Amino acid sequence: MSFQATAVASSDPSADHTLGQRVLREHVASVYDTYIVSTLTHMAFVMVFGCIIYSQLRNLSLLFWIGGLVIADIYVFFTPRWTPLRPARESAYWARKISRMVTLVSMITAVVPWLIVPYDNLPMTSLLMAVIVGSCARAAQSLWPLKSALFGYTLPMSLGLITALAWQGDGLHLFLAAAGAAYLLLTLRAGIGQHRLLTESLMLRFENEALAARLGEQIAATERASEEKTRFLGTASHDLRQPLHAIALFGAALENELRDRPEGRNAERLMRAVNALGASLDTMLDVSRLDAGVITPVPQPVQLDALFLxxxxxxxxxxxxKQLQLRVRASGLWVHSDPQLLHRMLSNLMDNALKYTAHGGVTVMARERGDSVWVEVRDTGIGIAPEQSGRIFEEFYQINNPGRDRSRGLGIGLSIVQRLSRLLGHPVQMHSRPGRGTHFRVVLPLAGAQASGLQPAFPSETGDLAPVPQRRIAPPLPGRVLLLDDELEIREAMVGLLRSHAIDAHAVADEAGAAAALQKAHGEGRPFDLLLCDYRLADGVDGLDAGLRLCQGPGEGRAEIPLLLITGETSPARLQRVRESQVPVLFKPVVAAALLQAMAELAGSKVAARPSMVDA
Incomplete structure (x- = not known):
């Protein structure tokens, strides 16, 4: 028997063998699928056909032939046969077994032409040929999955008929013998072709399934690696932000103490380095929050001039x-967008334009186009080559900065622009000529002029926006602040910073200590004006839940106090939870100015404000 299921070349012999077994199993299953029906049909047909032939020829040998075929069919019917529960490794055995059985039936059938043809009864001979030709045709359709079974069934009975016809020697019988031989060859050729096609299709199917399985495994491995990387980066980010936060607080306190002394210059340099590192971490956090989908835009009418100012x-x-000209043109237009997110988009575009412009300047303008507004940021910088235009929105990609000069940023600004563009539905278009400059266009929906409490911006004589002098009264800082943080260095740094700004700060390490401090302050009649709470406390305690309990829990008449959350978290799920709580949050490392401003606003108004670029 020749099995071609292992014909596919592979560098792995074991894989070839496994594939061949699977293909052969499908072939065996296909043949055995009609096993019972075919056997019973053949048995009934033999008896009917035998009775017809015997009634015409009255040859006793035909009765023995009929009996032999019926016994063979009974054996085929009752012998153990293949079922889908059989393992694939046994497929070759079952293929050989069914091939032997159909060959046995065919060999018994091969006798009947020698019992009929010599009678020179042309109608019976014609009937016999029709029966054998029909059997071969049926075999070619049902047995071509197994070539050995196909040959075993068609060859004996066909050769028996051909030789019986040729033995007669006259022209008619020789012609019938030649026709039978030609039909046999065509039938076998068609069966072999169908067998090859079926085998190849099965092999292709199983190879595709194997590829799909391997692809699924690789995707699962990639997803696991991505999850592990996310966990690692989240942990690393939090652990890096903690000491950096302490450094920022200590540095801010030191800078405040040395403000009027010569040593203050070193403190200023230290804080510039700390703020630059914090800005880099915040930028990467912005990307993480945008990818996590925890930022929800709040579209509203926005006055562009008030945003440009x-x-x-x-x-x-x-x-x-840099000795560049910066022109921000007034337009009087209103658009429909999220003001904070749009501000970040335009800020990144302007930052990028100034970064890559050495001569000339940068122009920002807005023009009405139908029901849209084009906000354009044009520069006279180095431009972008066509082969680089498709990569400028990739993370960490920078033109002409192979040495990763830190003064040119991280290369994430345009990546954030692209993410915000998708989030807000504001398409960003780019046109550039190397050596001549670049201009980015943000397409915004037009909104009608709205009554607004925003101070209008007035254009100068050239049409550029000019600052409008206005007096801003800064809200007072809170008098007493309670800090809940489990790290000693953070508590010491925060207390030192707040006390350097004449704030009475008290720090505790856990919720129980905070509750005791709040109760004591209430009993003394000197309640705290604000609670600062870290998000991740010791032993897995959730700082958000703890802070809410402390601010809103029972206190024997104690009034609620504002809560300001401070965190170094980057986990999307936790950031989403903080955002949904609507508790204001600052991200470590916290800039002292932003911390003091947020504290003043909360203590003064007791209304949660958004202290960062985007919602947590």
Whole structure:
């Protein structure tokens, strides 16, 4: 028997063998699928056909032939046969067994032409040929999965008929013998072709299944690796932010103490380095929050001139330092967007433009186009080559910065722009000419002019936005603050910073200590004005839950106090939970100015504000 299921070349012999067994098992299953019906049908047909032939020829030998075939069919029917529960390694045995059985039946059938043809009864001979040709045709369809069974069934009975016809020697019988031989060859050729196609299709199917399984395993491994990397980065980020947060607090306190002394310059340099590192961590956190889907935009009518004015304030000094012209044009237009997220988009685009511009300047303008507004940031910088235009939105990719010059940032700004563009539904378009400059266009939906409490921005004589002098009264800092943090260094640094700003700060390590401090302050009539709480406390205690219990729990008439959460968390699930709680949050390392401003706003208004670029 020739099995071609192992014909596919592979560098792994064991894989070939396994694949061959699976293909052969499918072939065996296909043949055995019609086993019972075929056997019973053949038995009934033999008896009917035998009776017809015997009634015409009255040859006793035909009765013995009929009996032999019926006995063979009974044996085939009752002998143990293949079932789907049989293991694949036994497939070769069952293939050989069914091939032997159909060969036995065919060999018994091969006798009947010698019992009929010599009678020179043309109608009976024609009937015999029709029966054998029909049997071969049926075999070609049902047995081509197993070539040995196909040959075993068709060859004996066909050769018996051909030789019986040729033995007669006359022209008619020789012609019938030649026709039978031609039909046999065509039938076998078609059966072999169908067998090959079926084998190849099965092998392709199993190979695809194997590839799909391996791909699934690789995807699962990649997902596990990604989850492990996320956990590692989250833990690493938190553990890095903790000491950096302490350094920032100690440094801010030191800078405040040495403000009017010569040593203060070193403190200022230290804080610039700490703030730069904190900004890098915050930038990567922004990417993490955008990818995690924990940022929910709040679209509203936005006056572009009021948005452009702080951008002009932010970047004018930097442009002047590089001797560049920064023009932010007034437009009087309103758009529909999230003001904070749109501010971050434009801020990143302006930062990128100034970063890559050495001569000339940067222009920011807005133009109305139908029901849209085009906000464009144009520069006269180095430009972007066509082959690099597809990569500028990738994380950490920077043009002409192979040495990773830290003064040029991390290369994440445009990546954040792209993410915010998708989140807000504001398409970003880019056109650039190397050596001539680049301009980015943000397409925003137009909104009608709205009554707003925002102070309007007035254009200068050139049409650029000019700052509007206005007096801002900073809210007072809280008098007494309670800090809940499980790390000693953080408590010492925070207390030192707050006391350097004349704030009475008291620090505790756990919730029980905080509850006792709050109760004591209430009894003394000197309640705390604000609770600062770390998100991750010792022994897995959730700082958000602890802070909410302390601020809203029973206190024998004690009034609620504002809660400000401080965290170094980057876990998307935890960030989403903080955002849903609507508790204001600052991310470590906290800049002293941002901390004091948030504390003042909370203590003064007792209304949660958003202290960072985006919601947690």
């Amino acid at each position: 702080p951008l002009n304030h932010t970047f004018s000094a930097r442009a002047e330092q």
